Amino acid sequence: MSNNLLKGKRGIIFGALDEQSIAWKVAEKCVEQGAAITLTNAPVAMRFGKINELGEKLNAKIIPADATNMEDLENLFTTSMEALGGKIDFVLHSIGMSMNVRKNRHYTDLNHEWMLKTMDISGISFHRVMQTAMKLDAMQEGGSVLALSYIAAQRVFPDYNEMAEAKSLLESIGRSFGYHFGVKKNVRVNTISQSPTYTTAGSGVKGFKEFFEYADKMSPLGNASADSCADYCVVMFSDLTRMVTMQNLFHDGGFSSMGMSPAVIGLDEA
Numbered sequence: 001m002s003n004n005l006l007k008g009k010r011g012i013i014f015g016a017l018d019e020q021s022i023a024w025k026v027a028e029k030c031v032e033q034g035a036a037i038t039l040t041n042a043p044v045a046m047r048f049g050k051i052n053e054l055g056e057k058l059n060a061k062i063i064p065a066d067a068t069n070m071e072d073l074e075n076l077f078t079t080s081m082e083a084l085g086g087k088i089d090f091v092l093h094s095i096g097m098s099m100n101v102r103k104n105r106h107y108t109d110l111n112h113e114w115m116l117k118t119m120d121i122s123g124i125s126f127h128r129v130m131q132t133a134m135k136l137d138a139m140q141e142g143g144s145v146l147a148l149s150y151i152a153a154q155r156v157f158p159d160y161n162e163m164a165e166a167k168s169l170l171e172s173i174g175r176s177f178g179y180h181f182g183v184k185k186n187v188r189v190n191t192i193s194q195s196p197t198y199t200t201a202g203s204g205v206k207g208f209k210e211f212f213e214y215a216d217k218m219s220p221l222g223n224a225s226a227d228s229c230a231d232y233c234v235v236m237f238s239d240l241t242r243m244v245t246m247q248n249l250f251h252d253g254g255f256s257s258m259g260m261s262p263a264v265i266g267l268d269e270a
């Protein structure tokens with residue numbers, strides 16, 4: 001159902017790899033709500049992902065960009081403004097990658113070259129994206145920028161490994177850049193801290209299935225799905241949230257406020 005919450009708005013969506021990707025759902029819902037968008041992902045993801053399918057379905061131009069490459073990002077914003085016919089109203093950063101996680105390196109035995117790459121792809125790229133947008137004056141007044149995060153930025157989840165540091169960095173960049181973007185361009189910047197979700201990036205984390213089930217029991221509303229995350233993103237891109245900025249917003253069915261859940265230890269609900 002569409003309420004046309006994003007009617008006439010132009011957006012850039014990073015990170016749609018396949019139909020499980022959170023960004024995939026966000027792209028679909030944004031278009032359903034009246035937005036025109038471009039899609040982007042790392043050049044390598046063009047080969048093994050399904051982004052072309054999504055581009056055709058949503059009539060969205062696909063512009064490859066490695067989020068750690070400033071020339072790619074400049075081209076992305078310039079080409080998006082041309083394709084969409086004006087400045088950009090919203091951006092979704094939905095990017096995460098860690099070689100140490102992929103290769104199962106233990107947190108106490110990390111490859112630090114890979115760790116630096118993780119920080120660049122999963123954290124600093126958020127700064128790169130916003131710096132590019134600001135330099136090119138590509139964001140519309142009152143625009144909205146979002147990145148997806150995870151609660152391991154605040155609490156210890158041992159198997160999340162170095163991605164915990166990447167998410168802390170990401171959220172901090174959201175706050176710091178949010179100040180500058182707010183003052184200069186009236187643009188809001190927030191991060192959404194999402195429940196564990198079955199996607200390529202999510203299920204790459206060791207013990208994901210057990211952890212997913214634990215979080216589901218811990219949360220009074222259960223885990224938030226990718227679909228509901230997309231709904232939340234739409235609201236954050238809409239004019240209904242004009243005064244929300246520099247926040248890390250939990251979208252987790254209540255998980256972040258829980259101490260103990262009877263469901264987890266096999267007791268009846270209170």
Ligand SMILES: NC(=O)c1ccc[n+]([C@@H]2O[C@H](COP(=O)([O-])OP(=O)(O)OC[C@H]3O[C@@H](n4cnc5c(N)ncnc54)[C@H](O)[C@@H]3O)[C@@H](O)[C@H]2O)c1
Nearest residue numbers: 015017021022042045067095096148196197199200201202
């Ligand atoms: N799945 C979860 O459990 C969960 C929970 C909380 C937050 N998140 C976050 O949501 C975001 C999206 O992840 P997802 O779960 O949809 O998985 P996903 O694997 O579908 O998406 C990750 C995306 O990052 C892209 N990417 C990797 N390196 C890149 C680069 N150099 N340049 C540009 N793009 C690059 C990948 O191609 C992929 O499209 C990530 O930031 C992730 O950390 C996921």
